[in-house]
Amino acid sequence: MSLNIIPAPNKIELYGGEVRAAELPVEYVTDSSFGEEKYVLDIQKNKVTVISKGEKGKHYAKITYMKLTENGNVPLCRITDEPAFPFRGFMIDSARHMQTVDEIKKYILAAAEFKFNVFHWHLCDDQGWRIESEAFPELLTKAAYRDCHGFGSDNGERYGGYYTKAEIRDVVDFCKEHFIDVIPEIDMPGHTTAIISAYPELSCRGEQIPVATNGGIFKDILCAGKQEVYDFCFKLLDEVLELFPFEYVHIGGDEAPKARWCSCEKCQAVIKREGLKDVEELQGYFANRIVTYLEEEKGKKVIAWNETLNSGIVKDSVVIADWMDRTDKCAEYANKGGKVIAEDFYHYYLDYPYGMTPLKKTYGYSPYIDKLNEEGKKNIIGVETPIWTEYVEDFDRMCYMCFPRLIACGESGWTKESNKCYKSFRERLCSYEGKLLSIGIRMADEAEWDPNFITRAKDIVKRWIDCLNPQAISVFLFPNRDEKKDK
Ligand code: ACM
Ligand code: ZN
Numbered sequence: 001m002s003l004n005i006i007p008a009p010n011k012i013e014l015y016g017g018e019v020r021a022a023e024l025p026v027e028y029v030t031d032s033s034f035g036e037e038k039y040v041l042d043i044q045k046n047k048v049t050v051i052s053k054g055e056k057g058k059h060y061a062k063i064t065y066m067k068l069t070e071n072g073n074v075p076l077c078r079i080t081d082e083p084a085f086p087f088r089g090f091m092i093d094s095a096r097h098m099q100t101v102d103e104i105k106k107y108i109l110a111a112a113e114f115k116f117n118v119f120h121w122h123l124c125d126d127q128g129w130r131i132e133s134e135a136f137p138e139l140l141t142k143a144a145y146r147d148c149h150g151f152g153s154d155n156g157e158r159y160g161g162y163y164t165k166a167e168i169r170d171v172v173d174f175c176k177e178h179f180i181d182v183i184p185e186i187d188m189p190g191h192t193t194a195i196i197s198a199y200p201e202l203s204c205r206g207e208q209i210p211v212a213t214n215g216g217i218f219k220d221i222l223c224a225g226k227q228e229v230y231d232f233c234f235k236l237l238d239e240v241l242e243l244f245p246f247e248y249v250h251i252g253g254d255e256a257p258k259a260r261w262c263s264c265e266k267c268q269a270v271i272k273r274e275g276l277k278d279v280e281e282l283q284g285y286f287a288n289r290i291v292t293y294l295e296e297e298k299g300k301k302v303i304a305w306n307e308t309l310n311s312g313i314v315k316d317s318v319v320i321a322d323w324m325d326r327t328d329k330c331a332e333y334a335n336k337g338g339k340v341i342a343e344d345f346y347h348y349y350l351d352y353p354y355g356m357t358p359l360k361k362t363y364g365y366s367p368y369i370d371k372l373n374e375e376g377k378k379n380i381i382g383v384e385t386p387i388w389t390e391y392v393e394d395f396d397r398m399c400y401m402c403f404p405r406l407i408a409c410g411e412s413g414w415t416k417e418s419n420k421c422y423k424s425f426r427e428r429l430c431s432y433e434g435k436l437l438s439i440g441i442r443m444a445d446e447a448e449w450d451p452n453f454i455t456r457a458k459d460i461v462k463r464w465i466d467c468l469n470p471q472a473i474s475v476f477l478f479p480n481r482d483e484k485k486d487k
Contacts (some may be wrong), residue, residue, distance in 0.1 A: 075321065150212075185250035253287055258279035261282055
């Protein structure tokens with residue numbers, strides 16, 4: 001049974017008939033046995049009853065009710081609904097290309113409509129630092145700007161900027177109004193070219209390097225052997241976390257090539273001192289020091305990308321974001337009790353063309369990754385879909401790439417698998433075009449959503465030729481090759 005709502009409510013009982021919505025009084029009832037996000041929306045001829053534990057459930061009931069009443073009449077029904085997963089995230093990369101605060105708010109508003117509850121904000125990377133800082137002013141004068149626009153559309157112009165603390169607080173407050181937590185990501189030890197350009201002493205070699213202007217994976221990363229690196233990270237996190245009063249913080253940990261660590265005396269000395277096996281374990285040691293600080297001094301829970309598991313020694317309290325795990329480490333981690341977020345590259349990376357990742361493929365993805373046992377299934381806490389912006393320079397392009405695929409991820413986050421149906425999703429989707437346009441978001445045309453075989457093949461070839469630079473491919477496919485060469 002289907003109403004025009006995304007995500008599909010988990011239980012709908014139709015009483016039959018409909019009534020004019022404007023004439024109905026609404027009664028709110030508290031039920032303390034409900035989960036925080038659960039709601040019941042009971043629409044009778046003469047009144048509407050909303051049952052929830054508190055404000056969150058009420059909020060989701062309201063979103064559902066507003067959609068049901070958009071045409072004036074509302075069907076008489078009882079909806080009993082709660083999410084499949086507690087973590088339903090969307091990520092925006094504001095490091096490679098920035099969005100204005102107004103654009104970010106539009107995106108948040110759209111995500112809220114589909115009952116997302118986490119905004120993961122990727123605020124620093126090799127190509128730019130984007131948070132106002134008083135503790136480290138050179139992040140603003142140096143790390144926030146790159147010499148030219150880059151990423152293949154080089155117009156020679158300097159590119160950059162950062163969000164002021166006031167702007168970030170404004171976004172955070174906006175999210176709070178929509179029951180969305182904001183998780184900042186401070187990616188470390190890799191993807192730190194911009195930071196190192198401002199503070200070269202934080203890298204192993206201490207050499208001056210420019211902010212990156214192209215995509216890829218860069219060899220200069222934070223040195224794991226220098227105490228001043230840890231002091232820098234702690235002080236930086238102190239400052240950043242003042243802006244984000246939420247449960248989680250994301251510390252990245254992806255794509256950190258170890259060439260520099262292999263040939264750095266200080267890194268090697270830590271390996272020896274701590275009895276670590278190799279540079280992979282050194283990344284685990286690095287992560288654990290940051291995690292311990294965040295947990296014990298700041299009271300935070302920590303999220304990290306799945307490469308963090310490669311060391312085999314990372315603290316089991318860390319929540320792992322599974323974007324690309326070829327060796328089932330995430331399933332193993334979940335089976336042993338570790339928490340995992342499903343963020344699969346092949347299904348949820350919205351910067352890839354529809355030809356590579358059609359809507360149906362995104363929709364059909366099961367967050368229950370392979371090799372999970374019953375315990376492991378319980379430890380998949382949710383889904384997240386990122387938009388990386390190397391090749392997404394403006395907001396129109398971003399909307400085209402993300403809508404409607406973000407909406408498909410939203411349904412997987414909320415609607416239990418047994419209640420999902422692609423045909424029904426497609427039908428319901430059409431009723432959202434007007435709502436999204438009223439927010440300022442234009443979806444990709446329907447003809448683009450599920451392209452045919454030829455378009456798909458073309459997109460795959462084009463993407464690999466145009467977008468991935470040879471350095472990125474080589475480090476990605478042969479992570480150890482450069483290390484050997486460098487020694
Ligand atoms: C990632 O896409 N490097 C997390
Ligand atoms: Zn080092």
